[in-house]
Amino acid sequence: MGNDDAMQLGERLLSDYLSPLGYRTAVVGKTHNRKSREEITSLGIDSNSNFARFADSGGFEPYEWHEGLFPDEILPDDHGYTNYLKDLGYEEANPWDRRANSGIDEKGNLHSGWSLRSSRYPAAIPEAHSETAFSTRRAMDFINETSDQPWCLHLSYIKPHWPVIAPAPYHNMYGPEDIKPVVKGGGTVPAHPVVDAFRQQEYSKSYAREGLRNMVIPAYMGLIKQIDDHLGELFAFMRSKGLMESTLIVFTSDHGDYLGDHDLGEKDLFHDQSVKVPFILVDPGSEADSTRNTSRNDLVEAVDLVPTFVEYAGGKVCQERVEGRSLLPMLRSTLSPDKWREFAFSEIDYSERGPRELLNMPPYECRATMVANHEWKFIHYLGFTSQLYNLSEDPQELNDLGQSPKTEEVRKKMLDALLQWKCSLKTRVGINYNYLLGQGPKRDEEYGIIIGRW
Amino acid sequence: MGNDDAMQLGERLLSDYLSPLGYRTAVVGKTHNRKSREEITSLGIDSNSNFARFADSGGFEPYEWHEGLFPDEILPDDHGYTNYLKDLGYEEANPWDRRANSGIDEKGNLHSGWSLRSSRYPAAIPEAHSETAFSTRRAMDFINETSDQPWCLHLSYIKPHWPVIAPAPYHNMYGPEDIKPVVKGGGTVPAHPVVDAFRQQEYSKSYAREGLRNMVIPAYMGLIKQIDDHLGELFAFMRSKGLMESTLIVFTSDHGDYLGDHDLGEKDLFHDQSVKVPFILVDPGSEADSTRNTSRNDLVEAVDLVPTFVEYAGGKVCQERVEGRSLLPMLRSTLSPDKWREFAFSEIDYSERGPRELLNMPPYECRATMVANHEWKFIHYLGFTSQLYNLSEDPQELNDLGQSPKTEEVRKKMLDALLQWKCSLKTRVGINYNYLLGQGPKRDEEYGIIIGRW
Numbered sequence: 001m002g003n004d005d006a007m008q009l010g011e012r013l014l015s016d017y018l019s020p021l022g023y024r025t026a027v028v029g030k031t032h033n034r035k036s037r038e039e040i041t042s043l044g045i046d047s048n049s050n051f052a053r054f055a056d057s058g059g060f061e062p063y064e065w066h067e068g069l070f071p072d073e074i075l076p077d078d079h080g081y082t083n084y085l086k087d088l089g090y091e092e093a094n095p096w097d098r099r100a101n102s103g104i105d106e107k108g109n110l111h112s113g114w115s116l117r118s119s120r121y122p123a124a125i126p127e128a129h130s131e132t133a134f135s136t137r138r139a140m141d142f143i144n145e146t147s148d149q150p151w152c153l154h155l156s157y158i159k160p161h162w163p164v165i166a167p168a169p170y171h172n173m174y175g176p177e178d179i180k181p182v183v184k185g186g187g188t189v190p191a192h193p194v195v196d197a198f199r200q201q202e203y204s205k206s207y208a209r210e211g212l213r214n215m216v217i218p219a220y221m222g223l224i225k226q227i228d229d230h231l232g233e234l235f236a237f238m239r240s241k242g243l244m245e246s247t248l249i250v251f252t253s254d255h256g257d258y259l260g261d262h263d264l265g266e267k268d269l270f271h272d273q274s275v276k277v278p279f280i281l282v283d284p285g286s287e288a289d290s291t292r293n294t295s296r297n298d299l300v301e302a303v304d305l306v307p308t309f310v311e312y313a314g315g316k317v318c319q320e321r322v323e324g325r326s327l328l329p330m331l332r333s334t335l336s337p338d339k340w341r342e343f344a345f346s347e348i349d350y351s352e353r354g355p356r357e358l359l360n361m362p363p364y365e366c367r368a369t370m371v372a373n374h375e376w377k378f379i380h381y382l383g384f385t386s387q388l389y390n391l392s393e394d395p396q397e398l399n400d401l402g403q404s405p406k407t408e409e410v411r412k413k414m415l416d417a418l419l420q421w422k423c424s425l426k427t428r429v430g431i432n433y434n435y436l437l438g439q440g441p442k443r444d445e446e447y448g449i450i451i452g453r454w
Numbered sequence: 455m456g457n458d459d460a461m462q463l464g465e466r467l468l469s470d471y472l473s474p475l476g477y478r479t480a481v482v483g484k485t486h487n488r489k490s491r492e493e494i495t496s497l498g499i500d501s502n503s504n505f506a507r508f509a510d511s512g513g514f515e516p517y518e519w520h521e522g523l524f525p526d527e528i529l530p531d532d533h534g535y536t537n538y539l540k541d542l543g544y545e546e547a548n549p550w551d552r553r554a555n556s557g558i559d560e561k562g563n564l565h566s567g568w569s570l571r572s573s574r575y576p577a578a579i580p581e582a583h584s585e586t587a588f589s590t591r592r593a594m595d596f597i598n599e600t601s602d603q604p605w606c607l608h609l610s611y612i613k614p615h616w617p618v619i620a621p622a623p624y625h626n627m628y629g630p631e632d633i634k635p636v637v638k639g640g641g642t643v644p645a646h647p648v649v650d651a652f653r654q655q656e657y658s659k660s661y662a663r664e665g666l667r668n669m670v671i672p673a674y675m676g677l678i679k680q681i682d683d684h685l686g687e688l689f690a691f692m693r694s695k696g697l698m699e700s701t702l703i704v705f706t707s708d709h710g711d712y713l714g715d716h717d718l719g720e721k722d723l724f725h726d727q728s729v730k731v732p733f734i735l736v737d738p739g740s741e742a743d744s745t746r747n748t749s750r751n752d753l754v755e756a757v758d759l760v761p762t763f764v765e766y767a768g769g770k771v772c773q774e775r776v777e778g779r780s781l782l783p784m785l786r787s788t789l790s791p792d793k794w795r796e797f798a799f800s801e802i803d804y805s806e807r808g809p810r811e812l813l814n815m816p817p818y819e820c821r822a823t824m825v826a827n828h829e830w831k832f833i834h835y836l837g838f839t840s841q842l843y844n845l846s847e848d849p850q851e852l853n854d855l856g857q858s859p860k861t862e863e864v865r866k867k868m869l870d871a872l873l874q875w876k877c878s879l880k881t882r883v884g885i886n887y888n889y890l891l892g893q894g895p896k897r898d899e900e901y902g903i904i905i906g907r908w
Contacts, residue, residue: 162905203907431456452719
């Protein structure tokens, strides 16, 4: 799925599971998940239903929906964050672009955030007016406003993200001395064609410029530090309202960023820089005291969150559709440590990305799948050879063993795991799980449909 | 998908493509494809829309929808074929069961069609009252009634099917001398566990009874001959109306039947008996004259029919969703013979079938996929070893080479093909194909979203 893809109309979303449990389920910030308004209209679905009203914002009530990328041409007429800036007196037609996402130099000149070279400057607004600060306040508004029912808030901060512009003091809180050395080079085999095509993209090539990482990464780190401070504020607010004792908190991200590692920028492909995300869960209940402040090295996936939330809310996880596993048993030590997941999977489809044209690949064949365990990371491409990294011996993923004769058995095992996963995905959403187990509604034979009896 | 599974609500069906082209798209007979009424209601979809009205009959207008299995408990109150029999004077509450699908002996005693032993008797109705004859007449009614617009009729005869009861004279038109010898035995490796579990099912075991094939298969052949005669009638009718010059006709089936071959009954698994189906196309246009009355050995699949129909109707095949390829170029010799499909695929999920319990398999893992070309048939199972047959040397599929060291390279190639297919299925239905090709709506960058520029 790309940012602009409509998903299958019948796909069940978090809100579909939480709403029947009495939850108000809303988003502050971005979600990038939508259903097709054209399909909704053509089926005559009630346009006042939550299904239709929340179709553009991933099923979440768009309490303060803010997709976070608003050049002039696509800035909506009625947009919360822009309205907020205008109310503050910013006079530009698009203060999101000209203020919040532009840098300002000592002489007061503006520098567009669409150029990475501007990331050395602070944003042309004070921190309190930034998207991050606005989102935090709107989250508090939502919580204040929702005292009468349980809620689930998807607080989805835009930053750190393009344009890489941080408000003061975060723009220069870090310097080159704070950043990790670049990860690149190594390996004796030629670069993989798909990886190479991503390296040809502008966002990758820019990072090869002398000094660019030293300028951009500190600003990026500043944006992270800003989030950190804001979460501190949010948690203090929640504590003051007694909500820390009753709220499950998950901190995570949708992807990482290469920031120049492996000669790449952006978020595609499967190196740890891109595919590994922060994942912090706080279960406030005493059942979770035994694991509090501990960390684990298990292979969890974002798909585990829906069942975690549903179980926390007291619901029953939909066996016919949900692929993930609730993390509550892990948090509450009711799971034996060896009984988790053997492999983690990740998929990309670069059909709408630059490399498709460069590689002359047909759409729908621009697909790659990662299978990883703690020791190996295997990547299967349509139309190209596979990649394999030994994460134990080569944690920086520099030596591609995808063609090494010595790793044939490993590749076979990873390929088997990939196929096992692909073939067992829950495609039969329309048949009752308990029925399959023989516990559900009557079967054909009980109705008198007797097949093949002498 | 099983007979009872609801499909994804947003799945596009043949009628979704043909209706906008002005076609009336209806079913006479069975379809076994439905969308969930519960989902339709919960989304507030207009219950008078065609989408809702035709949701139980696969999107087809249920002109004479007749699922064909009606023991007493599930016989609907208002059912066309039953009403027809009652109007004729049959007095039973369920004449479908007691008459059309019961045999009658010389003394007038009835024998339930739910027992295979009854297949020696003629049906307890005259041929003219049978399901097959009824369906043919209803097809003619539909055609007569639809002179003002183009139409597509899914004439889906129930028979040959359980209960295996043929009306006279078809019940004894064939005898043991007409049937092919049973295909079984051979092979030096132990039976595959999943195949073996299917062999334990009642419908398989029955066929092992002495003399059963000699009794049942002639009746089954009679039911086929009856279809043949009825299609002759239908085509004569169409000829009389001048419709043979303007109607694309496809004759096919949804599956075969083991009828005792390989010690199996019914239709599961992937031997040719089950997976290979009749496939006759008549394109009336002069463009197809060059291929008229010829046969081909290409690997076509049922999914090729939707694009064939859409193209014949003058529509544009939906690139974002349709997996098959239009067969018109093949019929019209505008396709070079070498440019078709390299592999054919078929999938089963036996989660709701008897073998699941016997094998103690979890639901959603009861899956197997066939990959075949002209030389090899490879079957991948979740949880079990693979099977491989050399169709050139062993056309009866008796020698399973799935574990043979000599065929490792072949298995690798077939596994690659399986993965290629699985990974390239069209899951991104919500993004425009032309957009992916760079010909569609504007891209992010044209709107001013510039990612990673220095």
